[in-house]
Amino acid sequence: MYNFTFHVPTRIYFGKGQIKHLPEIAASGSKTLLVYGGGSIKRAGIYDQALELLKGAGVEVFELPGVEPNPKIETVRKGAELCKKEQINSVLAIGGGSTIDCAKVVAAAAMYDGDAWDLVINSKLIKAALPIYSILTISATGSEMDDTAVISDLGKNEKWATAAPCMKPTMSILDPVYTFTVPKKQTAAGTADMMSHTFENYFSMEVADVQKRLAEGLLKVMIKNGPIALQDPENYDARASLMWASSHAINGLVGNGCSPTWPIHMIEHELSAFYDITHGEGLAILTPVWMEHILNETTAPYFAAYGRNVWDIREEDDLEAAKLAIAKTRSFLFDTMGLPADLRAVGITDETHFEIMAEKASPSGKKAFYPLTKEDIVEILKKAL
C-alpha cells in the first residue's frame, strides 16, 4: 500500500427528506448562488422546496441556471462574475455531477483574480473556494463527496479535470427519492460511470487489500442494483444503493494508497471534448475494449481476481477467467443495461480526430497498471468504432 492522505470532510445527509438540513447553509453566510441545469429540479419540486427552506433560513438566493451536461467554461465564468459582483458567500448545486462540477469551479473562481479557465488547466492555482453545498439528483459521478471537477471548452475541444481540497463540498444531501425520475438512459450511463470510477481505482498493480476488497463490494452493489433501478425506477433500496456506492467509488476509499492513473477517463474526456457525448456512455464503450487490449500474462491475474470476486467465476486458469470476466462486463453494460456498444452508436463514425485525441490523452507520470502509448490509444479507439 502506498502512502496516502485520506480526508473526506463532507457532511452527508443521506435518505428521505434530508433536504430539511439545507438551512445549515446559513452558517456560511446570507447569500448563496444556486447552480442548476434544466427544468427537472423544478418539475420534481426540489427547486421550490429548496427556495422555501433558504428563505426561511434568511439566505438570499442568486441563480445560475442552464448548466450543460458537459459543463462549459462560459457558464463557470458567468457564475464567478455573479459571486464577485454580489459578494455571495456560498454556492449550492442542485443536480448531478455536471452541476456540482460547475459549482465547484465557480466557487474557486469567485476567489481567484484571473480567468476561470486557468484553474481548470492548472489546479495548483486553486488556493481557496467559497463553501460548496450540494443536493444530488443523479447517481453517477461522485462529485458530491470529492475534490474534482471536469470542465469543457468545446470551442477548443478541451475537457479537463481539475481538483483541490477546498473544492470538497461542505455538505451534500443525498435523497434517493430524487433519482426516481432519472430516465433509463441516464440511469444506465450513471451506473457505467460509477463502475468505471471503481475500475480505474481497482486495476492497479499495488497491493492494497482493503481498497481492492471494498472496490469489489461496490462493483457487486452496482451490478445488482443497476438493473433493478432500470426495471423498477422507484425501488428505494436499489436507488439508495446506487447513490451511496457512487459516492464511495471516487471519494478516496478505493483509490487512495493505490496510485491509479485513470486511463479510460483520459480517453473518454477526449471523446466528449470532440463529440460532446454522454460521459458514462463513452466510458462504457471504452471499458471492455481497454480490458481486451491490455490483457496479457501480467494483467490476466488481476482481471481473473475481478472475475472470481465480483462475478463468482470459478475458472482456475487466469487467462480464461480473465476472458470470462471481460465478457461478463461487456454483456452487463450492453445487454443488461442497454448502453450503446460502440462509438458508431453515439454518432462517431470515423477516425478523423483519433490521432490528436490520442496525443492529448497522454499518460500521466505515475506508474500505470498498463502504460498506454499513443499507438495503444489510437488502436483502442479504432476497436471501439
Added chain:
Amino acid sequence: MYNFTFHVPTRIYFGKGQIKHLPEIAASGSKTLLVYGGGSIKRAGIYDQALELLKGAGVEVFELPGVEPNPKIETVRKGAELCKKEQINSVLAIGGGSTIDCAKVVAAAAMYDGDAWDLVINSKLIKAALPIYSILTISATGSEMDDTAVISDLGKNEKWATAAPCMKPTMSILDPVYTFTVPKKQTAAGTADMMSHTFENYFSMEVADVQKRLAEGLLKVMIKNGPIALQDPENYDARASLMWASSHAINGLVGNGCSPTWPIHMIEHELSAFYDITHGEGLAILTPVWMEHILNETTAPYFAAYGRNVWDIREEDDLEAAKLAIAKTRSFLFDTMGLPADLRAVGITDETHFEIMAEKASPSGKKAFYPLTKEDIVEILKKAL
C-alpha cells in the same frame, strides 16, 4: 437503508514516516497534552521523534502517561485537570485505542465544568472538546477515526461507551511500521476486536447493500491478514491492511444506515468492568457463542450470506450454511489466531456476577437483529464459561 448522517472529518496520514505531519498540531495552539500508556512508545523511538517534531513546531508539551488498557476515569480526571490548569489547547494521543479513548474524554472534560464521569454516563453533556490528534500504534479499536470512547470506573465495576461529534480526531497518523512490535497476543486480540466491530454493524436486518458488501470486504481483509501478521510481524502489507481495515470497521462506513445495536460489546463491557480482561479476547469468546445462541430460521439466511460471501461456503441450505459459517468463525478465532476460547481461559471461573452483568447489559431501544433478554445474556455467559 435507514436515513443517516455520515461525517468523518479526521485527516488521515497513512503510511511509512507520516509522523512528519505532526507539526500540523501547531494549528491548534502552542500547548499540547501528550497522552500515552506504558514505555512501548519510548522503546520504539516514537516518543523521542514526536517530542522533537513538536519542539521544532514550537509546541510546548505536557504529559499524561500511564493510561491503562481499560482506561480509568481517574486518569481522565488527572488529564482534564492539567489541561485546565495549564490552559492547554490540544490533546495528542500516542498509542492504541485505550490511549485515544482516554485522550478524547480528557479533551471533552477539559471544556466541561463538572466531573468527567458525567460525560461518560451521559454523552449529551459533551458540548465541546479540545482538538484531538493521534498517532496509532495498535490496529484494533478504530478510535483514531470515530467519535467514541470507552472509560471504566473499576471501583464501581462500570465500563461505558460515550460518543460525541466533537471527539472525532482532527488528524490521525497511521504508520503500519509502528505495529511491527505489537505482541502476538495483542495482534490477535486486535484482529478479534476489529472483526467484532464489523460483525456488530453487519448483522442487522436492514437492507443496506453497500454497507453489507463493504463489511464483507473488510472481514475478508482481516481474515487474510490477521494470521500473516501473527506469523510475520514485520510484514508491511499485512500490518497496513489490518490498520486501515480496523479504522473503516467503525467509522460509520459499514454501520451508518443499518442501525446496529452492538449486543456483543454490551456484554463484553460487563466482562471487562467486572474482571478487567482484554477487550478483544472477551469479544472473541462471546462471538461464536452469541451466533449459536441466536441462530434460528429468521437469522439463518444472514449467517448463511456471511458464510457464502466471506468464507466462500457453497452449501445451499441456509441453516447448514449458517452452521458452517459459525464453525469457520470459531475455528479462525481460536485455532488460527490462538485466542482464548472460553471465559475460564481468561480467569473467569464461576457465574457469581452473571445476573447483575446481564441486568446492566440491557438492550437499547433500537430494533435489534435479535433482541436479547436478560435470560439470553445469562445463558450466553454460561455457554461461554
